[in-house]
Amino acid sequence: MPQTVPPSASRARVKEKLQTSEQTPRIGVGGDRGMDPMQVIQEGRPMTRSQSRIREKYAPFSQDKSCTGMKDMNRAPFALQLEKSMTKSSHASVSLLTPRVKHSQENHQQQQQQQMKSAAAAGAGGGGGGRRSSLAEQKVYLTDGDHGRGSPMDVDLVTPKVSHLSSTVLGVYNRVKENERGGARNAETSTSATCTARARVSYASGLKPAVVASEPLSLMKSGLRTAGLRARQVHEDMERGGDEGGGTRIMVYVRLRPMSKKEKEAGARSCVKIDNKRDVYLTEMALETDYLRLKRLRGRHFAFDAAFPDNTSQQEVYQTSAAELVEGVLDGRNASVFCYGATGAGKTHTMLGTVQQPGVMVLALKDLFTKLKQRSPEGEHVVRLSYLEVYNESVRDLLSPGRPLVLREDARQGTIAAGLTQYQAFSADEVMTLLHKGNTNRQTEPTRANETSSRSHAILQVVVEYSVHQDFGKATRLGKLSLIDLAGSERALATDQRTLRSVEGANINRSLLALSSCINALVEGKKHIPFRNSKLTQLLKDSLGGACSTAMIANVSPSNGSFGETQNTLHWADRAKEIKTKGSEVNDELQLPEDQDEKTKLLMQIQKENQMLRLQLARLERTFLANQNCGTPAAIGSTPFTPAMPSERNPLDSLAPSETLARRGEQKTMAEKKIWELQRTVELLEMEAEKTRRDGALREEKMNASIMALTHEHTLQLKRKDEFIRNLCNSLNMVESPGVQKVAASPIKCLEKILSQRATVAKEKAAEKADKVSATAEKARRYVTPKGATKACPLPPSCARSALQKADQKTTTVVTRRMTRSSQQTPQSPSANLPKTPPLPRFFSPSKAEEQFASCRKRTFWDITNSPNSHMRSPRLSMGGGTSLLRQPGFARRRTSPEQD
Numbered sequence: 001m002p003q004t005v006p007p008s009a010s011r012a013r014v015k016e017k018l019q020t021s022e023q024t025p026r027i028g029v030g031g032d033r034g035m036d037p038m039q040v041i042q043e044g045r046p047m048t049r050s051q052s053r054i055r056e057k058y059a060p061f062s063q064d065k066s067c068t069g070m071k072d073m074n075r076a077p078f079a080l081q082l083e084k085s086m087t088k089s090s091h092a093s094v095s096l097l098t099p100r101v102k103h104s105q106e107n108h109q110q111q112q113q114q115q116m117k118s119a120a121a122a123g124a125g126g127g128g129g130g131r132r133s134s135l136a137e138q139k140v141y142l143t144d145g146d147h148g149r150g151s152p153m154d155v156d157l158v159t160p161k162v163s164h165l166s167s168t169v170l171g172v173y174n175r176v177k178e179n180e181r182g183g184a185r186n187a188e189t190s191t192s193a194t195c196t197a198r199a200r201v202s203y204a205s206g207l208k209p210a211v212v213a214s215e216p217l218s219l220m221k222s223g224l225r226t227a228g229l230r231a232r233q234v235h236e237d238m239e240r241g242g243d244e245g246g247g248t249r250i251m252v253y254v255r256l257r258p259m260s261k262k263e264k265e266a267g268a269r270s271c272v273k274i275d276n277k278r279d280v281y282l283t284e285m286a287l288e289t290d291y292l293r294l295k296r297l298r299g300r301h302f303a304f305d306a307a308f309p310d311n312t313s314q315q316e317v318y319q320t321s322a323a324e325l326v327e328g329v330l331d332g333r334n335a336s337v338f339c340y341g342a343t344g345a346g347k348t349h350t351m352l353g354t355v356q357q358p359g360v361m362v363l364a365l366k367d368l369f370t371k372l373k374q375r376s377p378e379g380e381h382v383v384r385l386s387y388l389e390v391y392n393e394s395v396r397d398l399l400s401p402g403r404p405l406v407l408r409e410d411a412r413q414g415t416i417a418a419g420l421t422q423y424q425a426f427s428a429d430e431v432m433t434l435l436h437k438g439n440t441n442r443q444t445e446p447t448r449a450n451e452t453s454s455r456s457h458a459i460l461q462v463v464v465e466y467s468v469h470q471d472f473g474k475a476t477r478l479g480k481l482s483l484i485d486l487a488g489s490e491r492a493l494a495t496d497q498r499t500l501r502s503v504e505g506a507n508i509n510r511s512l513l514a515l516s517s518c519i520n521a522l523v524e525g526k527k528h529i530p531f532r533n534s535k536l537t538q539l540l541k542d543s544l545g546g547a548c549s550t551a552m553i554a555n556v557s558p559s560n561g562s563f564g565e566t567q568n569t570l571h572w573a574d575r576a577k578e579i580k581t582k583g584s585e586v587n588d589e590l591q592l593p594e595d596q597d598e599k600t601k602l603l604m605q606i607q608k609e610n611q612m613l614r615l616q617l618a619r620l621e622r623t624f625l626a627n628q629n630c631g632t633p634a635a636i637g638s639t640p641f642t643p644a645m646p647s648e649r650n651p652l653d654s655l656a657p658s659e660t661l662a663r664r665g666e667q668k669t670m671a672e673k674k675i676w677e678l679q680r681t682v683e684l685l686e687m688e689a690e691k692t693r694r695d696g697a698l699r700e701e702k703m704n705a706s707i708m709a710l711t712h713e714h715t716l717q718l719k720r721k722d723e724f725i726r727n728l729c730n731s732l733n734m735v736e737s738p739g740v741q742k743v744a745a746s747p748i749k750c751l752e753k754i755l756s757q758r759a760t761v762a763k764e765k766a767a768e769k770a771d772k773v774s775a776t777a778e779k780a781r782r783y784v785t786p787k788g789a790t791k792a793c794p795l796p797p798s799c800a801r802s803a804l805q806k807a808d809q810k811t812t813t814v815v816t817r818r819m820t821r822s823s824q825q826t827p828q829s830p831s832a833n834l835p836k837t838p839p840l841p842r843f844f845s846p847s848k849a850e851e852q853f854a855s856c857r858k859r860t861f862w863d864i865t866n867s868p869n870s871h872m873r874s875p876r877l878s879m880g881g882g883t884s885l886l887r888q889p890g891f892a893r894r895r896t897s898p899e900q901d
């Protein structure tokens, strides 16, 4: 029961009272300010400025406005802090606010020891101060501070604070019953003042206990009950390991690193204590001379899925946090493990470790290959590996460094880095080589806080794909394991002030802040989760909110110098406990046989294989047992020997020695017979093999011979062809020419040459002939004069005419042929080089020649009268250019010059 401290009590009396109270069951609460076993209440002390400020602020809620100073405050032994769930996703916890105490310099040391003691005792759920928020407690006493009475409330469970709440209501209760009566009024007052429901009135405010609540007392009670229920749920959830409502909770582990040499030298003290392998106590330390701090020492208790003290081995960390996830990856699920914490807290040590103490990444990959070999001995699996880092908000490939990568959203695979190389690895050694290569490329720099500080977030992704035979076909399973080593949050002073380091630090902090916002949004069940705020959160999207089983390892330093960072880490780890991922489904694609027959076939095949394997196993077992029984050298290693079945393992033991000998002799004979039979079989097989070999050799010989014959035949055919061409050349009488002799080795070329030469000669001849004909025509024409062609011409007029006609015809033929040929000839054609015949004058046009001839001869009367349409045949006449011959009979036409034509 709670104790009331009389206002006038002296320090000694208070001490005595409090010590007495240790034995009496007090409110089973704990939380932020639960570590208060030895407290000395100072009386009559004036309020500090901050106390009076808070007092002023919350004065309206104080029922007894007359109370002033520490005297009044001290009349209230404690207050109840109620943190109630305001949204369905948040939880509540109950804790006790104890009276403000002064940690005197003398008892400070003692106090620490007491705290530790009480914390240790808390596991057993014992009474007394400190962490008495035993989970077994079932009642909360809302106490009447003035009268020391407690108003018990039935709640299902009181837990330490399990989460940060969206809304906090601090109720300082005084005169509970009175408040119940006037609850509505108080509630109204408080609601108006704490409309945001975020009034946090510290007991240090010096307020006389009063109701500061945003809801009527009855509601608070029910809220408390709900809170208790919720707390129990969370607790049970933690006990079970996370599954609730279909999703999977992120498993959160805390690892404490040993105190470093540097810290020891600086005289640091440990501010973190791990108990029960899951409870973490954080206590603020202060210098004995730091009076202000001494009064406000903070302490907090957290509970996680597991907490690893500083002497925990790497293997233990792996087994607890990641081994199960690796198993899940082999079942085709997605899993991720990430380390979170301040710089130098031991994240890289946990994830990568050293050669002597390999970390989670190394152990997980080795384990993965070992398990893969067991599951898929025939190597029906593919392991692909990629390793990237987020450095200064740019994504880089660690296995093949180059230009920064761009992140893309893929409907099937989630967020992916476009262009990231995926290496296929066949063994654990290969993976280790790749991992080493990636780590060499990773950005690591010494800072003031850490000699080997990682300046980037590194993500190693392993995709395992393998086929499994299932009842209805073959399925391909695809599991993805992401192992993430985050860079640590850091204070600028804690690391360095050099430009590059501070830029890196700022980027690291920014991305971690984005991660915190995402955790917040996820915990509060918001619709929009700001994953896009940084590259890191984009890449962690699946791990935090997707279909993935996730483990978070929060690394903390024990040094009191890192109290702030440790508190921060634990706070976020505590929040992350409430994040629920969608839970990873098995990603497998079933490949069904095409039809039912196929399926039956497959099943039969599998059954057959199983039968065979069973037989083999039985045979081996029998052989083994036979060897054991007989122990004869002949029997050893003789597989076909059929020994006794397991049920008849030692039948000889029960027999008499003579019978045993006889039986053994029999067995030996049988074995010898079997061996003889086997030898005979082997001999037969050898003979068979020899025969086959001989046959094969014969067949090969025959084949070689036929190939040879064919080759010979082919050569002969070729020769014959050449001979034929050569003969053809000879028959064309061109082989003698020197140009042809040169190329006689290639008969086809020779033939081509001959033909082209023949063509040239024919052309030349044709040209010559054409020239001759045209000369004859010219001659004939010269003899034909306008005044009488027959006079000067040596030929009779009819002959001259026919000769001229012939000449014209020939000329035309030659010219036409030449023109046709030249139009067919390409510019590269050899005939292009032929000597060109001079262009023929228009005069030689056959129609013109005929016309000329007709116009030159003397017309007779008969000509004129018998060809009435002759003017129509003559174009010249029809054109009306000359005088009509009909009108001037017997008048010969005057010869026109060619130019006029």
Ligand SMILES: Nc1ncnc2c1ncn2[C@@H]1O[C@H](COP(=O)(O)OP(=O)(O)OP(=O)(O)O)[C@@H](O)[C@H]1O
Pocket: 256, 257, 258, 260, 310, 341, 342, 343, 344, 345, 346, 347, 348, 349, 350, 450, 452, 453, 454, 455, 486, 487, 488, 489, 555
């Ligand atoms: N469990 C442990 N046991 C022994 N030594 C440890 C342990 N954890 C961390 N250390 C040591 O502490 C130092 C800092 O650790 P580590 O580099 O892993 O920190 P970190 O959190 O990765 O820092 P950063 O974020 O700057 O990279 C290292 O020298 C490491 O060997």
